[in-house]
Amino acid sequence: MSEPEPSDPLRSCLRMAVSSLCTEVGYDCADSTALETVTEMAQSLIVELGRSARAFCELASRVEPVSADIVLSMVEMGIPVQGLKEYAMRSNRVTLPAPAQTVTAKQTAILHTGNKKRHPGHIQDHLPEMPDSHSYIRTPTHRQPVTDYESVREKAASQKRDVERALTRFIAKTGKIHNLFKTDDSNLFPLISCEKEEEGMKLPPYLDALMFKDQVFEEDEREYLPKKRKSSHNDLDDDDEDVEKKAKLDESLAEVENIDNPFLRPVRLPRPVKTPVK
Amino acid sequence: MALSNASPESDDVSAPQTQLVQVQSEDVEDEPFATLPISANKFLNLLDTLEDYNTTVPNTITANYLSRAGMVTSDNRLVTLVSLAAQKFISDLASDALTHCKMRQASNNNIKKVNKEKKYVMTVEDLAIALEDKGIAVRRPPYYQ
Numbered sequence: 001m002s003e004p005e006p007s008d009p010l011r012s013c014l015r016m017a018v019s020s021l022c023t024e025v026g027y028d029c030a031d032s033t034a035l036e037t038v039t040e041m042a043q044s045l046i047v048e049l050g051r052s053a054r055a056f057c058e059l060a061s062r063v064e065p066v067s068a069d070i071v072l073s074m075v076e077m078g079i080p081v082q083g084l085k086e087y088a089m090r091s092n093r094v095t096l097p098a099p100a101q102t103v104t105a106k107q108t109a110i111l112h113t114g115n116k117k118r119h120p121g122h123i124q125d126h127l128p129e130m131p132d133s134h135s136y137i138r139t140p141t142h143r144q145p146v147t148d149y150e151s152v153r154e155k156a157a158s159q160k161r162d163v164e165r166a167l168t169r170f171i172a173k174t175g176k177i178h179n180l181f182k183t184d185d186s187n188l189f190p191l192i193s194c195e196k197e198e199e200g201m202k203l204p205p206y207l208d209a210l211m212f213k214d215q216v217f218e219e220d221e222r223e224y225l226p227k228k229r230k231s232s233h234n235d236l237d238d239d240d241e242d243v244e245k246k247a248k249l250d251e252s253l254a255e256v257e258n259i260d261n262p263f264l265r266p267v268r269l270p271r272p273v274k275t276p277v278k
Numbered sequence: 279m280a281l282s283n284a285s286p287e288s289d290d291v292s293a294p295q296t297q298l299v300q301v302q303s304e305d306v307e308d309e310p311f312a313t314l315p316i317s318a319n320k321f322l323n324l325l326d327t328l329e330d331y332n333t334t335v336p337n338t339i340t341a342n343y344l345s346r347a348g349m350v351t352s353d354n355r356l357v358t359l360v361s362l363a364a365q366k367f368i369s370d371l372a373s374d375a376l377t378h379c380k381m382r383q384a385s386n387n388n389i390k391k392v393n394k395e396k397k398y399v400m401t402v403e404d405l406a407i408a409l410e411d412k413g414i415a416v417r418r419p420p421y422y423q
Contacts, residue, residue: 010342017335018368022400024334025372030400037405037416038368045364046340050347053360065349067325070359079363085324087366088331 015039049073168192325355333361340364374408375400 018039022030052073057065074081117130146152176193333340337354340361344350351357379398406416 010339013339021334021368022372025369026376027400028397031402034400034402034405042364042368045367046343047347049360050344050349054348064351067356074363084362088362
């Protein structure tokens, strides 16, 4: 049974040391259970020695343990003190190269900008670092907006141009288009198609400009016409050739009477003067 | 205070066991090891030789475990002592287990087979037998639940 990940780096280092000891003794391989058991024993031995030594030193009213404290701990635990020197001087001892107690590589901040401030004197070193300087230091910018007439005008013009261009391109891309050239490639000069189909008839695109749509108000109002106009209306009907169209025009013209603006008054055609035949 | 750089001048120690307690008091400073039994004295001589000794168990690891237990010391030799003690314990254990393993292999293999399996695998069974001598009982569940 192997652990999915080393939960304790200390423990895994200790396990490595223990396995090297076993190799030194003569083993080639080991059960993982057995290895874990031995590692656990080693760890508890070390911890117990430390605890016991500490207890002895505190018993003697001291603060730091001394070698004699360790001796006493070993005696108390039943570990023979005798053969330790010979063991230390054994020839085939294996020394692990102090397994990389390397400090984890400092994660270089990808978005590292300014320098970080050092800890002030009253803050311990093991506390987190100060944040990047850019996160709390700011300099307000005093750049004035451009206000001179020329650049503003130019900016407005260019923006307008860009807007128009973008809008036309958008409509060209999303709506019906005419091709300027007879090639199939429709990307070159797309013209926005302005064909209108109404009642099965293809109407010219400039029809909207001719029809006085904005001057036709309500259907109800069309009926309300002052009597004067009606009479002139009838006269005009007789004279003109395009009866319908004129009628339409006149009807719409009649409505405009309500507008006060003299510049918006409709055109008044002169009445044909009937010269009496002598 | 810590008995650092202790080079005992006198090796003749014939003090009774009770005087061992005096070592812990700070009164005896002239001859630190004068009142100790011989074995302890010799052991403490070891301290000098351990100045730059590299144990198999790295010092940092041992120091970490000791600090978990509450023993914080600036003297590296004490740490070396502790790691040495642990190492010796483990080595003795492993060698005992190896002996059992060899015995088992010798008994298992037929006389015909000259090339006996040379791989020594540390198993929990060998370990359990070796630990029994030390008074530690290892019981393994027959199956994992």
